[in-house]
Amino acid sequence: MTVNSSLAQGTTTSGASSAPVLKLIWIIWVILLAAGLYGVVQRLTHGHLPAGYGSYVPWGLWIGLYFLGVGISGGAFLIGAVGYILGLPGFSRGSDLRTAIVLSIAALIPAFIGVGLDLGRTGRLLSILLSPSFTSMMAFNAWMYNVFLVIAAVSWILSFRNGSVWLKPLLVLGSFMSVLFPSQSGVFFEAVRTNDFWNSPILSVLFLASAVALGGAALLLVRTLIGPGSASQQALSDNDQALGTLRTVTVTGILIYLVFEFAEFSIAFWNPGEHSPNVSFLLFGNYWDVFWLLHLTAGAAIPIVLLLASSRTGWAVAALLVTAGFGAARMSVLVPGQIAGQIPGLQQAFQDPRLVYSYHPTSMEYLVGCFMLAVGMAIFYVGLRLSTTFGSGSQERA
Amino acid sequence: MSDKKSPLDRREFLLAGGLVGAGVAVAVGAVVKDRLPSAPVDPTGEATVRKLKVLQKVKPQDNEDPLVRMQRELVRAMAKPVEKRHWIMVIDIRKCVGCNACTIACIAENKLPPGIVCRPVTTQELGQYPNIQIRFMPRPCMHCDNPSCVPVCPVKATWKRPDGVVVVDYDKCIGCRYCLNACPYGARTSDFGRYYASDVAGGSGTGADRPVYGPESPWEHLPNNEYAKNWDRKDNGSPVGNARKCHFCLHRLEVGQLPACVTTCIGRATYFGDSNDPDSLVVQLVTKHNVQTLFPHWGNKPQCFYVV
Numbered sequence: 124m125t126v127n128s129s130l131a132q133g134t135t136t137s138g139a140s141s142a143p144v145l146k147l148i149w150i151i152w153v154i155l156l157a158a159g160l161y162g163v164v165q166r167l168t169h170g171h172l173p174a175g176y177g178s179y180v181p182w183g184l185w186i187g188l189y190f191l192g193v194g195i196s197g198g199a200f201l202i203g204a205v206g207y208i209l210g211l212p213g214f215s216r217g218s219d220l221r222t223a224i225v226l227s228i229a230a231l232i233p234a235f236i237g238v239g240l241d242l243g244r245t246g247r248l249l250s251i252l253l254s255p256s257f258t259s260m261m262a263f264n265a266w267m268y269n270v271f272l273v274i275a276a277v278s279w280i281l282s283f284r285n286g287s288v289w290l291k292p293l294l295v296l297g298s299f300m301s302v303l304f305p306s307q308s309g310v311f312f313e314a315v316r317t318n319d320f321w322n323s324p325i326l327s328v329l330f331l332a333s334a335v336a337l338g339g340a341a342l343l344l345v346r347t348l349i350g351p352g353s354a355s356q357q358a359l360s361d362n363d364q365a366l367g368t369l370r371t372v373t374v375t376g377i378l379i380y381l382v383f384e385f386a387e388f389s390i391a392f393w394n395p396g397e398h399s400p401n402v403s404f405l406l407f408g409n410y411w412d413v414f415w416l417l418h419l420t421a422g423a424a425i426p427i428v429l430l431l432a433s434s435r436t437g438w439a440v441a442a443l444l445v446t447a448g449f450g451a452a453r454m455s456v457l458v459p460g461q462i463a464g465q466i467p468g469l470q471q472a473f474q475d476p477r478l479v480y481s482y483h484p485t486s487m488e489y490l491v492g493c494f495m496l497a498v499g500m501a502i503f504y505v506g507l508r509l510s511t512t513f514g515s516g517s518q519e520r521a
Numbered sequence: 522m523s524d525k526k527s528p529l530d531r532r533e534f535l536l537a538g539g540l541v542g543a544g545v546a547v548a549v550g551a552v553v554k555d556r557l558p559s560a561p562v563d564p565t566g567e568a569t570v571r572k573l574k575v576l577q578k579v580k581p582q583d584n585e586d587p588l589v590r591m592q593r594e595l596v597r598a599m600a601k602p603v604e605k606r607h608w609i610m611v612i613d614i615r616k617c618v619g620c621n622a623c624t625i626a627c628i629a630e631n632k633l634p635p636g637i638v639c640r641p642v643t644t645q646e647l648g649q650y651p652n653i654q655i656r657f658m659p660r661p662c663m664h665c666d667n668p669s670c671v672p673v674c675p676v677k678a679t680w681k682r683p684d685g686v687v688v689v690d691y692d693k694c695i696g697c698r699y700c701l702n703a704c705p706y707g708a709r710t711s712d713f714g715r716y717y718a719s720d721v722a723g724g725s726g727t728g729a730d731r732p733v734y735g736p737e738s739p740w741e742h743l744p745n746n747e748y749a750k751n752w753d754r755k756d757n758g759s760p761v762g763n764a765r766k767c768h769f770c771l772h773r774l775e776v777g778q779l780p781a782c783v784t785t786c787i788g789r790a791t792y793f794g795d796s797n798d799p800d801s802l803v804v805q806l807v808t809k810h811n812v813q814t815l816f817p818h819w820g821n822k823p824q825c826f827y828v829v
Contacts, residue, residue, distance in 0.1 A: 181698035243696015243762030292536035472641035
């Protein structure tokens with residue numbers, strides 16, 4: 124795949140909808156939406172009965188996807204905003220900033236859908252905002268996300284105005300929050316002080332590093348697909364530099380994640396403690412394929428090789444793999460942390476399919492995941508179209 | 522943007538600093554406010570005093586059944602305002618025979634649906650033949666004095682009452698299951714809206730969860746009396762979707778009855794009472810040297826004690 128200018132036009136104007144890649148994306152989107160809607164209908168009609176989680180492993184795939192979306196959102200905004208503020212080539216135009224903001228919002232809203240459907244009483248979702256308890260990281264995060272959404276939306280609007288004195292300060296605040304809320308995703312688990320596997324401050328670093336890598340990868344994918352948005356030599360050159368920056372950021376984020384992950388696990392093996400059973404389960408137990416194949420091989424090693432190569436098609440593939448790989452990484456934090464009960468024999472004490480220390484996502488959970496992805500793609504597409512529509516009348520920044 | 526200029530001019534810099542500073546101040550203020558001790562949401566004082574007439578005509582006797590003694594102490598405790606009582610449970614695992622009567626009594630008393638269990642009894646095999654032992658350990662909610670499940674609740678739907686009982690407000694709980702993960706004892710379970718009645722009898726049930734599919738029977742909608750309210754779970758109403766847990770049968774205490782698990786213990790291995798009453802049986806038991814709590818290293822200060 125090369126940078127496809129016609130596709131870029133295709134996604135932003137109505138003239139090139141016949142572009143093959145765009146057609147493929149449309150087909151994928153329709154399939155995702157149809158399958159996803161079936162899953163959502165299942166969830167709404169059967170409640171949580173078709174889901175695989177239970178009382179001993181209470182969180183499953185949707186929570187993993189929720190934290191994946193949060194990571195993409197924070198990372199995309201952070202990179203886009205910092206690049207814009209610093210005037211980095213390929214990031215300094217209003218349209219570049221808007222792409223990052225739209226991507227950030229498009230990743231965050233499906234995350235809300237996932238966590239909303241995961242709730243036992245979805246109808247009470249707004250209680251988190253209306254009567255929050257800020258002793259809970261969940262309530263704190265919920266408020267952070269919503270305040271961030273407002274900041275992102277206002278920044279998007281201000282980006283159409285030349286010389287707005289509020290845009291950069293808002294971007295600084297948004298960047299600050301983009302660092303905070305992915306880190307707080309780690310704190311969400313760390314705050315469970317009675318769980319040795321989660322109660323480690325390194326999770327914040329892991330989640331932040333992965334957010335940067337995810338944001339870089341998502342922006343890289345988008346930029347590879349939609350191109351520079353202009354055929355001018357300057358735009359092409361800036362886009363090439365931006366792609367280089369994003370590759371560097373993505374690879375750096377992955378490497379930092381791996382280093383800290385190794386540091387965390389090495390403690391468990393050099394000095395085995397309470398959480399070594401969780402680590403053993405992840406590395407050598409039933410979850411070995413998620414960790415070694417999906418997270419490490421497909422999500423880290425192969426993308427790094429592809430990103431260091433010069434093929435733009437390879438970069439797009441790498442970006443997709445990084446996203447999927449960090450999805451597996453999220454599950455590698457989520458599931459092992461719930462898999463080892465602390466009271467011996469508890470599972471056998473009262474036997475029930477919902478009272479087991481194992482978890483496998485069911486078809487309904489995967490289908491709802493498809494729905495989340497379809498919604499994210501739709502929001503991104505509509506946001507990009509709106510950016511183009513409103514942006515065509517405003518003068519772009521130099 | 523010009524490459525020669527600073528990324529932010531002075532005005533933008535000040536605005537950015539102000540926004541970030543204000544944001545941090547608001548966030549810190551919100552967290553600190555919720556961390557500060559606040560007045561209990563439960564009623565306290567004279568309104569909570571119960572003049573119960575249970576056992577009025579039964580005189581205390583030497584060697585009376587511990588249940589009678591605990592019942593008498595319960596009446597005495599209920600005569601005090603709620604904040605003057607502190608309920609604890611003591612389980613003598615040397616006496617527990619693993620009959621699971623307490624488990625079943627809890628299910629029957631609270632009409633618990635499939636997958637909800639507030640008092641399972643674990644079985645552990647210790648040692649090697651011929652020096653082998655089986656140990657049964659009932660595991661109710663520990664009603665910790667420093668519960669890890671309470672602060673993680675994002676909507677203040679769970680808290681510790683003035684009498685020490687950790688409760689859940691089914692009308693507030695959003696079912697996020699954060700508390701389930703925060704409890705190291707696995708003492709909270711989620712009500713996934715399941716029912717015992719099923720179409721298994723029709724021969725259609727297969728797979729792990731299939732037996733609970735199908736229309737529920739009318740008897741499964743008879744209301745229980747948890748927290749002294751009627752919960753019938755009709756139309757997937759609460760507590761379907763909520764976190765559920767042992768509440769020391771608060772609705773029974775209000776009328777002078779001991780928790781169901783205590784009264785059904787055939788080995789008299791479960792004791793319940795007011796730890797603020799120095800003459801109570803539970804105080805006599807917990808002040809002995811052979812009493813332990815489960816996982817004290819977490820700092821939860823569990824209020825369920827095991828005699829070993």
